[in-house]
Amino acid sequence: MTEPSNSKVIVEAEGIVKVLGSAPNEIKVLKGIDLQLHTGELTLMMGPSGSGKTTLLSILGCILSPTQGKLTISGMKTQRMTKEELANLRRKHVGFVFQSYNLVPTLSAVENVMLALDLRDLSGPNAYDQAAEALEAVGLGHRINAMPSKMSGGEKQRVSIARALAGSPSVILADEPTAALDAKNGMAVMELLARVAQDTRRAVLAVTHDHRTLQYADRIITIDDGRIAGSDRPKISGNPVEAAAH
Amino acid sequence: MELAATAPALVSQRTTPSRRPRSGGHRLPMVVKLAYRNLFHDRLSFFVTVVGILFSVVLVAVQSGIYLGSANKIATIIDAAPADLWVVPLGTKSYDDPSFLSGRERYMALSAPGVADSEDMVVSFARWRKPLGGETTVLLIGTSGDSPKALPPNIIEGSRPALEAPNTVAIDRSYFKDLGVDKLGDNAELNGSAVKLVAITKRVRSFTTLPFVFTSIDEARKLSGANQDQASYQRVTLLPSADIETVRKEIETRLPDTEVLTQAEFRTRSQDYWLKQTGAGAALDAGKLLGLIVGIVIVAQTLYSSTKDHINEFATLRALGAGAGYIVKVILIQAVLSGLIGYVLGMSLALVAIHFAQDTKLTIIMTAPLAAQLFAITIGMCIFAAVSAIIKVVRIDPAVVFSR
Ligand SMILES: Nc1ncnc2c1ncn2[C@@H]1O[C@H](COP(=O)(O)OP(=O)(O)OP(=O)(O)O)[C@@H](O)[C@H]1O
Ligand SMILES: [Mg+2]
Numbered sequence: 001m002t003e004p005s006n007s008k009v010i011v012e013a014e015g016i017v018k019v020l021g022s023a024p025n026e027i028k029v030l031k032g033i034d035l036q037l038h039t040g041e042l043t044l045m046m047g048p049s050g051s052g053k054t055t056l057l058s059i060l061g062c063i064l065s066p067t068q069g070k071l072t073i074s075g076m077k078t079q080r081m082t083k084e085e086l087a088n089l090r091r092k093h094v095g096f097v098f099q100s101y102n103l104v105p106t107l108s109a110v111e112n113v114m115l116a117l118d119l120r121d122l123s124g125p126n127a128y129d130q131a132a133e134a135l136e137a138v139g140l141g142h143r144i145n146a147m148p149s150k151m152s153g154g155e156k157q158r159v160s161i162a163r164a165l166a167g168s169p170s171v172i173l174a175d176e177p178t179a180a181l182d183a184k185n186g187m188a189v190m191e192l193l194a195r196v197a198q199d200t201r202r203a204v205l206a207v208t209h210d211h212r213t214l215q216y217a218d219r220i221i222t223i224d225d226g227r228i229a230g231s232d233r234p235k236i237s238g239n240p241v242e243a244a245a246h
Numbered sequence: 247m248e249l250a251a252t253a254p255a256l257v258s259q260r261t262t263p264s265r266r267p268r269s270g271g272h273r274l275p276m277v278v279k280l281a282y283r284n285l286f287h288d289r290l291s292f293f294v295t296v297v298g299i300l301f302s303v304v305l306v307a308v309q310s311g312i313y314l315g316s317a318n319k320i321a322t323i324i325d326a327a328p329a330d331l332w333v334v335p336l337g338t339k340s341y342d343d344p345s346f347l348s349g350r351e352r353y354m355a356l357s358a359p360g361v362a363d364s365e366d367m368v369v370s371f372a373r374w375r376k377p378l379g380g381e382t383t384v385l386l387i388g389t390s391g392d393s394p395k396a397l398p399p400n401i402i403e404g405s406r407p408a409l410e411a412p413n414t415v416a417i418d419r420s421y422f423k424d425l426g427v428d429k430l431g432d433n434a435e436l437n438g439s440a441v442k443l444v445a446i447t448k449r450v451r452s453f454t455t456l457p458f459v460f461t462s463i464d465e466a467r468k469l470s471g472a473n474q475d476q477a478s479y480q481r482v483t484l485l486p487s488a489d490i491e492t493v494r495k496e497i498e499t500r501l502p503d504t505e506v507l508t509q510a511e512f513r514t515r516s517q518d519y520w521l522k523q524t525g526a527g528a529a530l531d532a533g534k535l536l537g538l539i540v541g542i543v544i545v546a547q548t549l550y551s552s553t554k555d556h557i558n559e560f561a562t563l564r565a566l567g568a569g570a571g572y573i574v575k576v577i578l579i580q581a582v583l584s585g586l587i588g589y590v591l592g593m594s595l596a597l598v599a600i601h602f603a604q605d606t607k608l609t610i611i612m613t614a615p616l617a618a619q620l621f622a623i624t625i626g627m628c629i630f631a632a633v634s635a636i637i638k639v640v641r642i643d644p645a646v647v648f649s650r
Contacts, residue, residue, distance in 0.1 A: 054648045054649070057648070058645055058648055061565075063565055063644050063645050063647070063648070064645055084569055084570065087564065087567050087568065087569055087570075087644075088567065088569070089567075090565070090566065090567035091566065091567025091568070091569075092567070094567070096565055096566060096647075098562075098647060098648065099648075102558070102559075102562040102565075102647055104280065104559050104562070104563075105287075105559070106280070106283035106284060106287045107279070107280065107283060111276070111279065114276055115276050115280065115563075116566060117276075118275070118276035118277065119563065119566055119567055119568050119572065120567070123275065123276060163566075175648050
């Protein structure tokens with residue numbers, strides 16, 4: 001398996017173990033995961049329900065801390081960081097896209113993006129322009145003042161991608177970003193994420209259940225029962241996409 | 247919605263300055279915008295918050311206004327008859343707790359260097375008999391008529407010189423019913439002697455239930471059975487060049503059985519007696535405290551439930567990397583905004599109430615310093631009320647954002 005020569009490793013996880021729950025009902029959700037995410041790549045993660053995908057994504061995004069193992073993001077080791085230091089790291093380096101969008105319902109599209117800029121201390125005089133541009137980049141230039149309640153699921157997910165992009169984090173993590181969308185919008189959102197990876201040289205990791213979206217992947221990881229069960233680069237290995245999915 | 251067809255190529259936000267015209271409505275910091283949108287989002291809960299603060303502000307404003315009004319009312323006589331120094335019998339608790347000095351004080355005070363003048367003042371309880379029968383106790387106040395500081399102030403009918411005639415008195419028009427007289431020339435009996443009403447005042451009411459009855463210094467002495475030269479107080483005026491503390495010591499050494507108080511000291515002593523020692527002030531303080539507690543409980547409750555309603559947004563903010571300080575700021579701005587709006591409305595209502603109380607027996611006063619103090623209390627109350635919401639919000643586990 002060859003890796004693209006012009007890409008850098010931006011996230012590096014080594015031997016990640018995560019135990020969830022307390023004493024008698026403890027579950028070892030992740031059982032030793034090694035994973036690297038590269039700039040300019042869309043990595044798609046698949047696996048059965050309950051296999052630990054969301055848990056892994058939360059750890060890679062510094063929302064959960066691993067029970068064991070090492071995680072390095074943009075060269076920074078995350079062990080021994082405090083809650084606030086981890087928040088700081090998320091703020092600067094990680095963009096999230098959620099299955100249920102998680103937009104602030106009282107703020108318009110452009111304000112939602114501006115909020116992310118403000119969190120990242122980028123709320124200068126150009127914040128409005130930057131936010132509007134991020135929305136244009138996801139094809140929502142005509143809806144910048146719309147409120148979330150007046151937008152379709154596909155539109156909301158694109159606002160949430162624009163929000164993740166605002167402030168140029170090096171990693172974008174998306175948990176089932178297309179699950180709440182119909183097939184057409186789901187494909188469009190996945191294509192957008194692929195282009196985000198390619199055009200902006202970010203590492204993008206998305207969890208998906210939809211085999212049709214695999215065609216956009218630079219790399220496909222399958223996870224089963226807390227372990228990585230397979231990893232493939234369909235575009236390089238020339239494997240048919242269908243093969244990777246099974 | 248065809249995304250692929252409509253989306254232009256992605257560009258890094260860092261590199262491209264835009265030519266888009268700036269829109270004017272976006273200058274508000276995002277954290278403030280988020281706070282007020284949260285606040286106005288749930289109209290009913292916002293309404294309850296504001297009503298709670300309003301209620302609290304009105305209650306505290308009126309109680310404080312009554313306190314201040316009472317304090318001013320207690321000092322009415324002292325303020326209307328100002329002196330640089332007051333010579334009072336030892337142990338005097340208030341201006342209306344009268345007894346008599348021995349009689350030599352005026353001359354002793356006048357002999358102290360730095361004293362320009364010293365005037366007699368008599369304050370004494372007396373029995374008033376209404377013309378149609380019935381008795382009531384009054385506070386009899388006598389001052390020299392040749393002084394520019396002669397009492398009573400605020401005469402609206404009759405005149406002060408008329409009080410120099412024997413057997414004459416002045417009362418406030420608000421005591422007409424209590425005293426059974428209602429026009430100039432009406433007669434009554436004071437300590438068994440016939441007296442005639444020759445002057446009427448406006449808004450010269452006592453803090454206690456005892457009505458004031460004003461007369462000349464000689465009449466007051468006669469009616470209260472005091473000797474010639476005896477008085478309740480000496481009102482001492484200093485020469486412009488004199489030092490008040492030096493003169494006070496001079497008088498004190500000459501008059502060992504008296505106390506020598508400044509105008510401010512006599513005022514405070516009288517106010518403290520009525521407001522603190524009688525418990526009247528404590529009752530008002532309890533009212534204020536009640537207002538504050540009601541305000542805190544209502545604001546805390548509504549702010550907490552609003553925070554709970556928006557908890558997912560706060561968790562999302564936290565997941566996106568917001569520091570605890572950022573979300574605390576959102577809650578605090580919500581609290582302060584509610585406080586501001588509640589204060590403005592509550593204060594307006596309190597001012598209306600105070601306006602309508604003006605000519606009743608209740609004296610309520612609002613001053614700029616009191617208003618400023620109330621503002622600080624209101625904002626402080628709202629911030630205090632935000633504590634439970636803040637605790638809730640800083641404990642959020644951002645991991646919940648994925649489990650929905
Ligand atoms: N807070 C928790 N406490 C205990 N167990 C948990 C907790 N969160 C998740 N789990 C368990 O961990 C396992 C992995 O959960 P996770 O959400 O990572 O799975 P997933 O691969 O994302 O599944 P899905 O495809 O259904 O989203 C599941 O068995 C789940 O029940
Ligand atoms: Mg999941």
